[in-house]
Amino acid sequence: MPKDSDQPLQIVLSWNAYQAACPTRLMLNRIADKWTVLVLGLLETETKRFSTLQRQIGGISQKMLTQTLRGLERDGLIARTVYPEVPPRVEYAITPLGKTLVGLLAALRVWSETHIEEVLEAQNRYDKAEQQALSEETKGVRIIRF
Amino acid sequence: MPKDSDQPLQIVLSWNAYQAACPTRLMLNRIADKWTVLVLGLLETETKRFSTLQRQIGGISQKMLTQTLRGLERDGLIARTVYPEVPPRVEYAITPLGKTLVGLLAALRVWSETHIEEVLEAQNRYDKAEQQALSEETKGVRIIRF
DNA sequence: GGTTCCTACTTACTAAAAGTAACTATTGAA
DNA sequence: TTCAATAGTTACTTTTAGTAAGTAGGAACC
Numbered sequence: 001m002p003k004d005s006d007q008p009l010q011i012v013l014s015w016n017a018y019q020a021a022c023p024t025r026l027m028l029n030r031i032a033d034k035w036t037v038l039v040l041g042l043l044e045t046e047t048k049r050f051s052t053l054q055r056q057i058g059g060i061s062q063k064m065l066t067q068t069l070r071g072l073e074r075d076g077l078i079a080r081t082v083y084p085e086v087p088p089r090v091e092y093a094i095t096p097l098g099k100t101l102v103g104l105l106a107a108l109r110v111w112s113e114t115h116i117e118e119v120l121e122a123q124n125r126y127d128k129a130e131q132q133a134l135s136e137e138t139k140g141v142r143i144i145r146f
Numbered sequence: 147m148p149k150d151s152d153q154p155l156q157i158v159l160s161w162n163a164y165q166a167a168c169p170t171r172l173m174l175n176r177i178a179d180k181w182t183v184l185v186l187g188l189l190e191t192e193t194k195r196f197s198t199l200q201r202q203i204g205g206i207s208q209k210m211l212t213q214t215l216r217g218l219e220r221d222g223l224i225a226r227t228v229y230p231e232v233p234p235r236v237e238y239a240i241t242p243l244g245k246t247l248v249g250l251l252a253a254l255r256v257w258s259e260t261h262i263e264e265v266l267e268a269q270n271r272y273d274k275a276e277q278q279a280l281s282e283e284t285k286g287v288r289i290i291r292f
Numbered sequence: 293g294g295t296t297c298c299t300a301c302t303t304a305c306t307a308a309a310a311g312t313a314a315c316t317a318t319t320g321a322a
Numbered sequence: 323t324t325c326a327a328t329a330g331t332t333a334c335t336t337t338t339a340g341t342a343a344g345t346a347g348g349a350a351c352c
Contacts, residue, residue, distance in 0.1 A: 015259040020183060020205025024258040027265060032178040032254055034171065038164060049224025050329055061311065066330060073182055074152055076268025086319050107250050108178055110168040112190055113161040119173060122222025136281065145331040196300055207340065212301060232348045233298040 030075060035060060035068040040094065043078060044102045047093035053071045078099065176221060181206060181214040184252045186240065189224060190248045212279040223247065 030036065038057050042048055048056075054065050066135040069092060072078040077098035083089040094102065157163045175203040176182065188194055194202075200211050215238060218224040223244035232262040240248065 015256055015262050016148055017255050018202060018204055020276055021269075022204075023266060024262050027258040027262055028180045028183055028254065031258065032180060032183055034174045034178060038175055052326090054329095055166060058164055058168075059171075060329065060348090061313090063312085064310070067222075067310090074272040075265045076271075077265075082329095083326095087326085088318080088330085088331065097261065097268070100261065104250065104253050104257055107253075108174065109163050109170075111247055111250055113174040113248065114178065115243065116161050116170050116173055119221045119223075120169060122243070123220050125222075126220040145273050197298095200300095207342090208301065209303090209341085210339070213339090228300095231299095234300055234347085236300065 003044040005055055006127070014058060021135070027075075030071060031101060031105070033068070035064055036072065037070065040077065040098060040102045040105050041109060043098070047091045049082075050090050050103075054091065072098070128132055175223075177219060177247060177251070179214070181210055181246070182218065183255055185211075185214055185218065186223065186244060186248045186251050187255060189238060189240040189244070193227075193237045196236050201240065218244070236283070 015024045016022055016089070017028055018144050019025070032132060035057070042053060042056055050065065050069075052059060053069075054062065057065070060068075069078065069080070073080050076095055079093045081091045081093065083091070161170045162168055163174055165171070181203070184206075185199060188199060188202055195213065196215070199215075200206060201209065203211070207216075215224065215226070219226050222241055225239045225240070225241050227237045230239070
């Protein structure tokens with residue numbers, strides 16, 4: 001049963017992401033994140049350097065990679081090791097906690113890759129219908145959505 | 147094998163979220179979203195009205211709920227049905243495509259709820275270490291991260 | 293017959309986050 | 323002396339999220 005260390009006596013029966021103040025809400029925000037999914041996916045099997053990660057994740061900027069890695073480190077999902085060499089070498093490794101999550105995130109990636117065509121078709125249908133509704137409207141027909 | 151309907155001849159061997167231009171990247175952004183996780187979780191078993199969803203998701207604004215629902219409808223993950231009554235009634239139902247995703251998202255929610263304490267402890271450790279590093283710095287000790 | 297209530301939204305505005313591009317530090321090698 | 327390499331920062335712009343108030347069409351109340 002979770003406890004709360006803040007001042008006012010507050011008994012938390014269980015964590016629930018549907019509660020606005022619940023810290024799991026913030027957590028969802030962090031783990032359900034595009035860059036997190038991609039970074040953790042790469043660290044699943046082996047430790048990697050900053051530059052390697054950046055090369056393997058198409059289109060991530062240094063700033064966003066740094067930010068994502070810092071967040072994951074803070075949450076205890078990855079570990080950062082600095083080798084004081086020149087040029088510098090920094091290695092990122094997944095932690096045991098991170099390993100409990102990486103499978104779920106990989107499943108999301110796979111879902112995206114396997115269902116993307118269905119989704120794109122749905123988007124086309126939706127956009128076409130919306131377009132038609134708009135052109136009807138310009139012809140003087142008033143469309144009410146509810 | 148996926149095909150691309152855009153003008154320049156382009157052969158896509160397979161979708162890959164690590165490619166910057168891949169549409170699965172956008173998809174990850176959509177499904178890996180706090181509100182999406184919570185909304186789809188509620189629609190898993192039964193259709194719900196707008197106001198019911200808003201009541202059950204603590205802290206979501208009308209604007210964000212509308213936005214999330216529109217996105218999910220466009221992607222073909224939920225279906226919107228309007229009953230032209232007064233006061234208006236609009237029902238949201240999960241689609242077969244949505245059902246293939248909802249389990250994965252529920253797993254994320256459960257992960258957050260079961261591992262949140264471990265994460266909070268890791269954050270405390272990280273923040274304490276950072277605080278110490280900062281106070282050392284003000285004492286005149288230069289800290290170099292790499 | 294004016295006011296209030298109901299639902300499911302919009303719209304205008306502000307704050308926060310994401311993205312872009314250029315800059316930094318260190319030092320070994322050309 | 324300038325360049326290259328790594329792993330970042332920093333300043334700035336754009337996009338997105340969040341807040342709060344307004345809208346529409348009646349139905350019921352006073």
